[in-house]
Amino acid sequence: MLLGILVGFLVSCFGWQIDLIAIQRGLKRGRMAAFWVGCGAILADIIFLSVAFTGTQPLLDHPEWWGIIRWVGIGVILVLAARGFWGHGKPHKQVEEVSKRNPTKNFLVGFLVVITNPVVFLMWVGIVGFIRAHFPDARETWFKEFFLGGFLIGAMLWFVPLAFIFLKRLNRWSEKNHSFISKLSSGALVLVALYLIFFEKFRFS
Numbered sequence: 001m002l003l004g005i006l007v008g009f010l011v012s013c014f015g016w017q018i019d020l021i022a023i024q025r026g027l028k029r030g031r032m033a034a035f036w037v038g039c040g041a042i043l044a045d046i047i048f049l050s051v052a053f054t055g056t057q058p059l060l061d062h063p064e065w066w067g068i069i070r071w072v073g074i075g076v077i078l079v080l081a082a083r084g085f086w087g088h089g090k091p092h093k094q095v096e097e098v099s100k101r102n103p104t105k106n107f108l109v110g111f112l113v114v115i116t117n118p119v120v121f122l123m124w125v126g127i128v129g130f131i132r133a134h135f136p137d138a139r140e141t142w143f144k145e146f147f148l149g150g151f152l153i154g155a156m157l158w159f160v161p162l163a164f165i166f167l168k169r170l171n172r173w174s175e176k177n178h179s180f181i182s183k184l185s186s187g188a189l190v191l192v193a194l195y196l197i198f199f200e201k202f203r204f205s
Contacts, residue, residue, distance in 0.1 A: 003135070004150020005157070007127070011045065012038070012158035017077075017192055018110060019162065025106055026167040034167055036103040038159030040110025045155070046148055048114075048121050052128040053144045073116025076109070077193045 012018075018041045026034030114120055131147075132138040138147075 001146045001150035001153075003131070004147040004152075005154035006150075007147075008042075008151035008154025009157050010154075012042070012155040015041065018113060020188055021109060021113060022159070022162060023167065023170070025109065026163060027170060029106065031163045031167045032103065033106040035159060035163035036106035037110035038155070038163065040107040040112075041114045042110075042152060042155045042159070043107075044111045044114035045120070045124070046151065048124040049128065049148060049151065050144070051121070052124045053147075073113060074193050074197060076112050076116065078190070081187075081190045081193065 018037065022034040022037040025037055137143055
C-alpha cells in the first residue's frame, strides 16, 4: 500500500496538465470544482491501472479506437482553454454554490482529459511492468487491491491540499491576478493540445 501511496502522490503532483485545469476551474467555480476535477482524474488513472494489472491485450489489439479517443481529449482541452481565456475572474457566490451542488461537470472534465489520453495508458502499462519486475509481491493476488487503495490515498494527499489550501490562498488575490492566472493556464493548455496534435503520435508497435 505504501508503494501505491507514493506513486499516487507523485503522479498527481507531476500531472501538471490536470493541475492546471483544476486550478483554472477552481478559480472560476470554487474550490470544490478543483477537488472534483482531481477526483475524475484519479478514477481514470485507477481504471487504466486496473486494466494494466489485469491484462492489456484487448486494447492493444484495437489501436484504431485510440485515434478517435485521442482527438476527443484534444477537443476537451481546447474547449477548456477557450472557456478559461474568455470566462475568467473570481467565482460569484451563486456560481460557486451551483458548482457544489452539481459536481458532475467538473468530475467529467478531469475524467475525460485523462481517459482520452492513450499515452497515459501506456505510461501505466510501463509502470505496472516495472513494479512486477522489481517487486516480487506484485504477483500476489492481493497486491492489486492494496496498490489501488494506496494510489487513491496518495492522489488525495495531493488534490485535497491543492483544492482547499493552495486555492484558498489564490482566492485572496485581486481580480486582475485571477484574470492573469486564468489566461496563463489557458495558454498552457493550448500548448498541450498543440503538442498532442503535432508531436505526440500514438502508435502501438
